[in-house]
Amino acid sequence: MSTASAILRSVTPGGPSGIAASAREVTKAYGVGETRVTALNRVDVDIHRGQFTAIMGPSGSGKSTLMHCLAGLDTVSTGHIRIGDTEITDLNDKQLTQLRRDKIGFIFQAFNLLPTLNAIENITLPMDIAGRKADQAWLDQVVSTVGLADRLKHRPAQLSGGQQQRVAVARALASRPEIIFGDEPTGNLDSRSGAEVLDFLRRSVNELQQTIVMVTHDPNAASYADRVLFLADGRIVDEMHNPTADAVLDRMRRFDGKRTS
Amino acid sequence: MYRTALRNLLAHKGRLLMTALAIMLGTAFVAGSMVFSDTVDQATRNSYSTSFDDLSVMVSDPAASASGGFRGQRSSAELNEETVAKIAALPGVAKTRAVVGDFTGVADKQNKLIGPAWSARSANFVPDASGNDPRYPMVQGRGPRAAGEIALDRKTAESGGYRVGDTVRIAINGPAVNTQLTGIFTTTDPMVAGGGSLTLLDTASAQQQLLTPGQFSSIEVTAKPGISAQALREQVAPVVAYSKRFTVQTAEQLRTEQSTMIARRTHSLEQVLLAFAAISLFVGIFIIANTFTMLIAQRTKELALLRAIGAARAQVTKSVLAEAALIGLVSAAGGLLVGIGVGAGLQWGLKSVNRGMPTGSLVVSPGTAVTVLAVGVLVTMVSALLPAVRASRIAPVAAMSSGDQPTTPKGLRIRNSIGTVITVLGLGLIMLGVVSDHSKQQFIRPGAPLAAIGILILLPVLSRPAISLAGPALVRLFGTPGKLARLNAVRSPRRTAATAGAIAIGLTLVTAMTVIGTSVTDATTRSVNASVKADLAVAMSNGHGLAAQVPADIAKAPGVTSVSAVTSMNAKVNGNPHTVEGLDADTFDQLVKLSMTAGSADALKQGQALIDSGLATSEGLHTGSALKLTNPDGTETALTVGGVFENNQQLSPILLANSVITAHNPQPFIVRTLVKGTAGATRALKQAIADATGNNPVIVIRDKQGMADDYSSTVNAAMSLLYVMLGMSVLVAVLGVVNTMAMSVFERKREIGLLRALGLDRTGVRRMVRLESAVVSVFGAVVGMALGSYLAWAAVSTLSEQLPNISTVLPVGELLLFLVTAGAVGIVAGLWPARQAAGTDILHSINAS
Structure with missing residues (x-):
C-alpha cells in the first residue's frame, strides 16, 4: 500500500471496510462446449475507496469484462460482486439499473453524451432520470473543476472531443457516485486532451475523494493511477502501486515477450 | 452495381418490412377494387344473361304505375287489349305477352317488409291452356286465378315462412291487404336472384291494383322465324305511335342498354374505390421515401466507399432505384394476392349489407395483375427517386469521415420557400372563393389541394x-x-x-x-324545425307516391287535428322546368311555417302561387307578378304570385294549393302526408296513423327528428x-x-x-x-x-x-x-x-x- 493512498484512505468517509467494490471468485464464460471462452477465471479483487485504480492487460485478457462485471453492466457466471455494501450478483435488471443510476458513474471511450441534450443537461441526466435535484453548490464546483462553465449550453456536436470527455467526467462526478468506472476514457483523444482528462480524474481523487476504476491500454494513462492491476487470460497476474509510465510499459512488454516466446 | 442492390435488399429486409407492408396494403387496395368491380360486373352480367331471351321486341310505358316515380304526364293514352290485339295481328308476330308489373311489398308474419323496398315487385300470371305459365314454373300449388290469390317466388316464401294456403299481407301504396298464397314458383329473374321479392297476381287483379283495368305496362313481342327483331320493331312502332311516351326496343337494344347500365354502375364504383386506393398509395409514398432516406443515411459510408472506388453517380442512383423497383415488385405481388382476398371480402361485406348484390366467382383479369404490379413498382421508384439522387451526391470522402451528417439547412430553406408559396397561393384561392359571390367552387377546388400540399411541404x-x-x-x-x-x-x-x-x-x-x-x-x-309545424310526415320508404286515399284515411284517425297531402308534379314555370309542390290551403298554416319576405302565405287560399326568393330573383318575379304554369298534360294555367318566402330546403321553390294541382292532374303524385296531432308526435298518434293506413309495411311515419x-x-x-x-x-x-x-x-x-x-x-x-x-x-x-x-x-x-x-x-x-x-x-x-x-x-x- 502506497503512502499516498494510505493518507487518502484515512481521510475517506464511508464504509467501515474502505472497500468500494469487490469481486470474489468471479468467473465469466461465454458460449458452451467447445466454443466456450473463459473471459474471467476466478478473479478476486478489492477496489479501495478513494483510490484511482487502473486495469491493464493485453487485448483479450478480460480487463473490459472485469470492469463491466464490477459495474453491473454484465452478469457473472459464478462468483460474487459487491458495490459498497450491496451484493449485486443477485439483483434483477431494475435493481441493477437503479444501482448504476445512484451509485455508479460512467465514462466511456466514445459516444458518452446524448446529442439532443446540451452539456449541463447531459451532466445532470442521471439525477434527472432518478428525479433527484442536483446539489447546486457541488454541481458548480464540479463544473468549474472541469472548466466547462462557459460551455454549458453547448450541444455535444459543438464541443471538441476533449471537451465532450470532460462533460462525461463532470457527469460522472456530479451525482457523487460511490465509484466511477472509465472504459478507456482517453482512448479517442489526442495526447494533450487525454492528459487534461486524466488530470481531472486524478484531481477528483485527490480533492474530491472519488473512487475511480479505469480500464486502459495506455501505460501513460495508467501512470496517473494509485494502483495498476494486470490481467492476462482472465486472471489478475500482477499489481503495481504508484506506477510510472515506464514501469508499466516494462511490465506490459513482459506479456508480449511471454506471448511471442 | 445491381448485385449490390440485391445484397442490400437482403441485408436490410427486416428494416424494409414496414415499407413493403405499406406498398402491399396500397396495391392490395388497388387490386381489391379492380377484382371486386370486375367480379360484380361479371356476376351482374351473368345474372342478366338470359334476360330478353324469349322476346324480340318490347313495347313499354314508363308511366304505367300506380305508385312509381313518374311525376309527369299521365295521359289517357295506354297500352291496352286493343294495342295487344293489333300487335298480335301483325304479319311478323309469333306471339305476344302483355305484362302488368309494378311495386308490391310482401310483409312477413311480423308485418315487416321482406327484402329491400326497391326490389319488391309484382307481375301478372299468364296461364296457357294447361293453366301453367312457362315463365314462372310452380314448385308447389298453382298460379293465382282470382282476386285475393297470389303466388310468391320461393326465396320470398321461405324468408316469410309461408306455405301454400297461408294468408299473406301484401301492400302497394295504400292499406295492406290479406291474400291467399296459392303457389310457390321458381324464377331466373335477376332481381329475385339478387334478393328481391316477386308477387304474381292474376292479370285482372294486377291491373286493378297496380294500374287501371285493361292497362298494361309493357308488351313483349316474339318474332316469327325468319323475321329479324329490327324488322319486327319497324312493324310494331306505327301501332303504338299514338303516344310519344311508349318505347319500342329490340332485345338487342335492351341488352345493350342493360349492359351499359351495369358497366356504368360498376365503373363508378370502381372509380370511387380506386380514388381511395390512390390516397393510400399517396400516403405510402411518404413512408417509402422516408425509409429510403433513412437507409441511405445509415449507408452513407458504404455508398461513399463505392464512389471512392470508382462508381459513377448515376450508378449509385440506379442501384438505389433498382432496389426500390425490386421491393415494389415483390410487395405488389404480395399486394395482388392480398387484394384478391380484399375483393372477396368486399363482396362478402356488401352482400351482407345488401342482399341484392350479385355474386359470382372472383374475376382476376390479367389487366388487374399488370396494373397492380406496375403501380407498385412505379410508386416505389418515384418515392425513392429523391433519396436516390441524394445518395449519388454523397462525396467519396464521406467514407473516411466519421459521425452523422447533419441535415443541410439549405435544403430546408428551398423547401420552405416552395411550401410557403404554394400554401399562400392555396389559402388565397380559398379565401377568394369564400369571398366571391359566384364561382366559389372554381376557386376552392384548386385552392384546397394546393393549401394541403403546401402545408405538407412546410x-x-x-x-x-x-x-x-x-x-x-x-x-x-x-x-x-x-x-x-x-x-x-x-x-x-x-x-x-x-x-x-x-x-x-x-x-x-x-x-x-x-x-x-x-x-x-x-x-x-x-x-x-324552422319550417315544419307538422308533428309527423307519412311517406313510402321506397320513394314511391302514396295512394290517393291515404291522406283522407289519416284525417279520420283519432288524435289527428290537421292533415295535408304534399303533392308534386314536374311542370314548367314561365317555360322553365321546375318541380311544383302542392299543399292543402286550409291546413297550410298549421303544418308549415314559412318566413315570408313579401306577400302572405294566405294567398294560397286564393289559388295564388308562393315562390321562394331564389326563383323570384332568377325569374324576376315579385308579389302580384303573373306567372304561366305549364301542366304535365300540356295545358296552361295563369297564376298570380301571392307571396315570396325565403329559400327552404324542405319545400320546392314554387308552392300551390292542392286544388290548383288536381285541376289538371286528377291523380297527383303524393310525396308525403303531413300530420298534426292533438298531443304532438306521440306513440299513440303514430299507431293510430299506422292503423288508418292499413299497416302497410312500406309506409314510414317520421317525426321531426326522423x-x-x-x-x-x-x-x-x-x-x-x-x-x-x-x-x-x-x-x-x-x-x-x-x-x-x-x-x-x-x-x-x-x-x-x-x-x-x-x-x-x-x-x-x-x-x-x-x-x-x-x-x-x-x-x-x-x-x-x-x-x-x-x-x-x-x-x-x-x-x-x-x-x-x-x-x-x-x-x-x-x-x-x-x-x-x-x-x-x-x-x-x-x-x-x-x-x-x-x-x-x-x-x-x-x-x-
Missing part, C-alpha cells in the same frame, strides 16, 4: 415549434423520458414531417368529411363508407409510424445503451419511444384536423346556395375523439419499436462503433 419547419408546445406537459407528466421523447421527435424535422404528414392526410380528409357532414345535418335539422335524419341519412351513409376507406390510409400511415420509430431505435442504439448504463430502466426507455411515437402521431393528427376543418369551412361556404342556413359546425366530441385516437394509435404503433429499444443490450450497443 411540415418540417412547423414540427419544431408545434411539438415544443407539448414540451412542458411531457416533462411534467413523464419526466426525463418525456423530455427525451420531445427532443427526439424534433431531431430530424424531415423524418418527423414525413411520418406525421402521412397521418395528416388521412385526418384531413376524415375531419373535412365529418365537419361537412355535421354542418349539413345541423342545417337540415334547423331547417326542419324527417331531419331522412335528409341527412344519405350523408351519414356516405360518411360511414368514407370512414372505412380512409381507415385504410390511416392504417398505412400507422405502418409509417412503426417504420420510422423502428428505424430511429435502430439508429439510436448506442444512445439507448448509454441511457440504460446511466440508469434509465427498461420502463423508461419504452416510455420514451412510445411517447415520441405518440407525439409525432398527435402532431400529424392536429395538422390534419386543422387543415380538414379549414377545408370543410371553405366547402361549407360553397353549399350556401343549396342550404341557405348552413354554417360550419365543429363536432368537438368527434374531433377530441380523433385526437385521443391518434395519441393511442401512436402509442400502439410505438409498442414494438419500444420493446426493441428496451431490449437493447447495453454492452453491445456501447461497444458498437
Whole structure:
C-alpha cells in the first residue's frame, strides 16, 4: 500500500471496510462446449475507496469484462460482486439499473453524451432520470473543476472531443457516485486532451475523494493511477502501486515477450 | 452495381418490412377494387344473361304505375287489349305477352317488409291452356286465378315462412291487404336472384291494383322465324305511335342498354374505390421515401466507399432505384394476392349489407395483375427517386469521415420557400372563393389541394415549434423520458414531417368529411324545425307516391287535428322546368311555417302561387307578378304570385294549393302526408296513423327528428363508407409510424445503451419511444384536423346556395375523439419499436462503433 493512498484512505468517509467494490471468485464464460471462452477465471479483487485504480492487460485478457462485471453492466457466471455494501450478483435488471443510476458513474471511450441534450443537461441526466435535484453548490464546483462553465449550453456536436470527455467526467462526478468506472476514457483523444482528462480524474481523487476504476491500454494513462492491476487470460497476474509510465510499459512488454516466446 | 442492390435488399429486409407492408396494403387496395368491380360486373352480367331471351321486341310505358316515380304526364293514352290485339295481328308476330308489373311489398308474419323496398315487385300470371305459365314454373300449388290469390317466388316464401294456403299481407301504396298464397314458383329473374321479392297476381287483379283495368305496362313481342327483331320493331312502332311516351326496343337494344347500365354502375364504383386506393398509395409514398432516406443515411459510408472506388453517380442512383423497383415488385405481388382476398371480402361485406348484390366467382383479369404490379413498382421508384439522387451526391470522402451528417439547412430553406408559396397561393384561392359571390367552387377546388400540399411541404419547419408546445406537459407528466421523447421527435424535422404528414392526410380528409357532414345535418335539422309545424310526415320508404286515399284515411284517425297531402308534379314555370309542390290551403298554416319576405302565405287560399326568393330573383318575379304554369298534360294555367318566402330546403321553390294541382292532374303524385296531432308526435298518434293506413309495411311515419335524419341519412351513409376507406390510409400511415420509430431505435442504439448504463430502466426507455411515437402521431393528427376543418369551412361556404342556413359546425366530441385516437394509435404503433429499444443490450450497443 502506497503512502499516498494510505493518507487518502484515512481521510475517506464511508464504509467501515474502505472497500468500494469487490469481486470474489468471479468467473465469466461465454458460449458452451467447445466454443466456450473463459473471459474471467476466478478473479478476486478489492477496489479501495478513494483510490484511482487502473486495469491493464493485453487485448483479450478480460480487463473490459472485469470492469463491466464490477459495474453491473454484465452478469457473472459464478462468483460474487459487491458495490459498497450491496451484493449485486443477485439483483434483477431494475435493481441493477437503479444501482448504476445512484451509485455508479460512467465514462466511456466514445459516444458518452446524448446529442439532443446540451452539456449541463447531459451532466445532470442521471439525477434527472432518478428525479433527484442536483446539489447546486457541488454541481458548480464540479463544473468549474472541469472548466466547462462557459460551455454549458453547448450541444455535444459543438464541443471538441476533449471537451465532450470532460462533460462525461463532470457527469460522472456530479451525482457523487460511490465509484466511477472509465472504459478507456482517453482512448479517442489526442495526447494533450487525454492528459487534461486524466488530470481531472486524478484531481477528483485527490480533492474530491472519488473512487475511480479505469480500464486502459495506455501505460501513460495508467501512470496517473494509485494502483495498476494486470490481467492476462482472465486472471489478475500482477499489481503495481504508484506506477510510472515506464514501469508499466516494462511490465506490459513482459506479456508480449511471454506471448511471442 | 445491381448485385449490390440485391445484397442490400437482403441485408436490410427486416428494416424494409414496414415499407413493403405499406406498398402491399396500397396495391392490395388497388387490386381489391379492380377484382371486386370486375367480379360484380361479371356476376351482374351473368345474372342478366338470359334476360330478353324469349322476346324480340318490347313495347313499354314508363308511366304505367300506380305508385312509381313518374311525376309527369299521365295521359289517357295506354297500352291496352286493343294495342295487344293489333300487335298480335301483325304479319311478323309469333306471339305476344302483355305484362302488368309494378311495386308490391310482401310483409312477413311480423308485418315487416321482406327484402329491400326497391326490389319488391309484382307481375301478372299468364296461364296457357294447361293453366301453367312457362315463365314462372310452380314448385308447389298453382298460379293465382282470382282476386285475393297470389303466388310468391320461393326465396320470398321461405324468408316469410309461408306455405301454400297461408294468408299473406301484401301492400302497394295504400292499406295492406290479406291474400291467399296459392303457389310457390321458381324464377331466373335477376332481381329475385339478387334478393328481391316477386308477387304474381292474376292479370285482372294486377291491373286493378297496380294500374287501371285493361292497362298494361309493357308488351313483349316474339318474332316469327325468319323475321329479324329490327324488322319486327319497324312493324310494331306505327301501332303504338299514338303516344310519344311508349318505347319500342329490340332485345338487342335492351341488352345493350342493360349492359351499359351495369358497366356504368360498376365503373363508378370502381372509380370511387380506386380514388381511395390512390390516397393510400399517396400516403405510402411518404413512408417509402422516408425509409429510403433513412437507409441511405445509415449507408452513407458504404455508398461513399463505392464512389471512392470508382462508381459513377448515376450508378449509385440506379442501384438505389433498382432496389426500390425490386421491393415494389415483390410487395405488389404480395399486394395482388392480398387484394384478391380484399375483393372477396368486399363482396362478402356488401352482400351482407345488401342482399341484392350479385355474386359470382372472383374475376382476376390479367389487366388487374399488370396494373397492380406496375403501380407498385412505379410508386416505389418515384418515392425513392429523391433519396436516390441524394445518395449519388454523397462525396467519396464521406467514407473516411466519421459521425452523422447533419441535415443541410439549405435544403430546408428551398423547401420552405416552395411550401410557403404554394400554401399562400392555396389559402388565397380559398379565401377568394369564400369571398366571391359566384364561382366559389372554381376557386376552392384548386385552392384546397394546393393549401394541403403546401402545408405538407412546410411540415418540417412547423414540427419544431408545434411539438415544443407539448414540451412542458411531457416533462411534467413523464419526466426525463418525456423530455427525451420531445427532443427526439424534433431531431430530424424531415423524418418527423414525413411520418406525421402521412397521418395528416388521412385526418384531413376524415375531419373535412365529418365537419361537412355535421354542418349539413345541423342545417337540415334547423331547417326542419324552422319550417315544419307538422308533428309527423307519412311517406313510402321506397320513394314511391302514396295512394290517393291515404291522406283522407289519416284525417279520420283519432288524435289527428290537421292533415295535408304534399303533392308534386314536374311542370314548367314561365317555360322553365321546375318541380311544383302542392299543399292543402286550409291546413297550410298549421303544418308549415314559412318566413315570408313579401306577400302572405294566405294567398294560397286564393289559388295564388308562393315562390321562394331564389326563383323570384332568377325569374324576376315579385308579389302580384303573373306567372304561366305549364301542366304535365300540356295545358296552361295563369297564376298570380301571392307571396315570396325565403329559400327552404324542405319545400320546392314554387308552392300551390292542392286544388290548383288536381285541376289538371286528377291523380297527383303524393310525396308525403303531413300530420298534426292533438298531443304532438306521440306513440299513440303514430299507431293510430299506422292503423288508418292499413299497416302497410312500406309506409314510414317520421317525426321531426326522423324527417331531419331522412335528409341527412344519405350523408351519414356516405360518411360511414368514407370512414372505412380512409381507415385504410390511416392504417398505412400507422405502418409509417412503426417504420420510422423502428428505424430511429435502430439508429439510436448506442444512445439507448448509454441511457440504460446511466440508469434509465427498461420502463423508461419504452416510455420514451412510445411517447415520441405518440407525439409525432398527435402532431400529424392536429395538422390534419386543422387543415380538414379549414377545408370543410371553405366547402361549407360553397353549399350556401343549396342550404341557405348552413354554417360550419365543429363536432368537438368527434374531433377530441380523433385526437385521443391518434395519441393511442401512436402509442400502439410505438409498442414494438419500444420493446426493441428496451431490449437493447447495453454492452453491445456501447461497444458498437
